[in-house]
Amino acid sequence: MxxxxxxxxxxxxxxxxxxxxxxxERPQPASQDLDAWNAYVYDRLNPAGDHNEIWQHSGGxxxxxxxxxxxxxxxxxSTAFARGGHKSADxxxxxxx
Amino acid sequence: xxxPHLPERQSPLEPEYNPGSHGNFEHGVDVILSETRxxxxxxxxxxxxxxxxLIEVIRKVTGLALPDGAGGGVNNGARAVFGFAxxxxxxxxxxxxxxxxxAGLITPAIGTLTDLSHxxxxxxxxxxKAEWVMAKFFAIDFALPAFPLGAGRSTNHHDIFxxxxxxxxxxxxxxxxxxxxxxxxKALCHASEEVxxxxx
Ligand SMILES: [Zn+2]
Numbered sequence: 341m342x343x344x345x346x347x348x349x350x351x352x353x354x355x356x357x358x359x360x361x362x363x364x365e366r367p368q369p370a371s372q373d374l375d376a377w378n379a380y381v382y383d384r385l386n387p388a389g390d391h392n393e394i395w396q397h398s399g400g401x402x403x404x405x406x407x408x409x410x411x412x413x414x415x416x417x418s419t420a421f422a423r424g425g426h427k428s429a430d431x432x433x434x435x436x437x
Numbered sequence: 438x439x440x441p442h443l444p445e446r447q448s449p450l451e452p453e454y455n456p457g458s459h460g461n462f463e464h465g466v467d468v469i470l471s472e473t474r475x476x477x478x479x480x481x482x483x484x485x486x487x488x489x490x491l492i493e494v495i496r497k498v499t500g501l502a503l504p505d506g507a508g509g510g511v512n513n514g515a516r517a518v519f520g521f522a523x524x525x526x527x528x529x530x531x532x533x534x535x536x537x538x539x540a541g542l543i544t545p546a547i548g549t550l551t552d553l554s555h556x557x558x559x560x561x562x563x564x565x566k567a568e569w570v571m572a573k574f575f576a577i578d579f580a581l582p583a584f585p586l587g588a589g590r591s592t593n594h595h596d597i598f599x600x601x602x603x604x605x606x607x608x609x610x611x612x613x614x615x616x617x618x619x620x621x622x623k624a625l626c627h628a629s630e631e632v633x634x635x636x637x
Contacts, residue, residue: 347507347523348591349583352576355593399593401522421523423485 344419347401355399362392362406388412394422448472449558449618460630467566467632473559477535483524483548494542495528510587512604519589519602527600558618563608566632571609573628
């Protein structure tokens with residue numbers, strides 16, 4: 341599996357570290373909204389298809405990336421720097437963008 | 438700046454640094470391995486949005502103009518610079534004291550400077566089989582069109598981080614952690630036996 345880092349170009353997956361589901365919205369640290377925290381910690385879409393994920397190019401430039409990966413085929417559909425915060429695919433729409 | 442009692446820096450490679458020809462060199466050596474023993478190895482980082490100002494400071498201090506683009510770099514023999522991550526650059530000099538030359542110019546508003554002169558070891562591999570030997574360690578494309586002259590790469594071998602700059606058409610400078618340098622050097626020598634290598 342190759343992931344194309346926006347800085348380094350295509351690299352083997354062994355250089356990257358998975359950092360979890362990219363659909364989560366972290367509540368403000370001071371938030372006491374237990375439902376929001378519960379959703380952040382436990383709720384996952386777990387789609388069979390395109391999935392927003394956070395990866396770090398830990399064995400390269402060390403940038404954090406937003407990656408859209410197909411959970412069935414492992415195809416990498418898009419990569420972008422996590423800084424900026426734009427989600428690059430909408431799982432709920434179940435369509436590739 | 439005169440530093441009268443500067444101790445001579447020892448190489449971490451020394452016990453395994455054996456000048457001469459080794460391996461299958463009956464038909465000539467196809468790679469030359471050496472330690473470049475740089476006086477200064479620095480990492481500079483710009484805060485987001487300050488990259489251009491940092492690049493200008495690098496040009497002012499070293500005379501090296503960074504080309505545009507990720508991983509771009511330039512090497513003039515005595516000094517070299519290359520990007521290794523967004524907004525981050527490795528700058529090296531044969532001479533000591535480069536960190537002092539940057540002092541005061543990289544303001545807290547622009548970014549940071551980390552002096553790694555004692556924390557990294559620079560190893561050079563040169564020769565017609567340099568790409569071949571490098572490809573045994575690093576899963577990146579070493580072909581000239583994909584890895585142009587002067588460019589830098591951040592990658593790893595056996596899960597250990599390394600930076601590489603292409604300092605010639607068939608020459609690479611590898612920056613490894615000093616504590617791992619002897620281990621990497623031994624592995625590099627083993628990997629070079631097949632093609633015949635000379636340690637200079
Ligand atoms: Zn990268």
